[in-house]
Amino acid sequence: MPKWVSGKEVSEKDIEKSLKAIKEDVCFKCSEHSDKCTIAKAARDIKAMEEK
8 A cells, every 4th residue: 555655554445536636626716827836846746646
């Protein structure tokens, strides 16, 4: 099972739920994407857990 930065093990289902919540509930839906977006960074970090 992948681990979050805190060391907590998370399931693939938890990862999917977090990514869905970021897209649907957290994202501000800006007209242009920025590489400096902290919300996008969190999504990238969570997505990277799937690859481990």
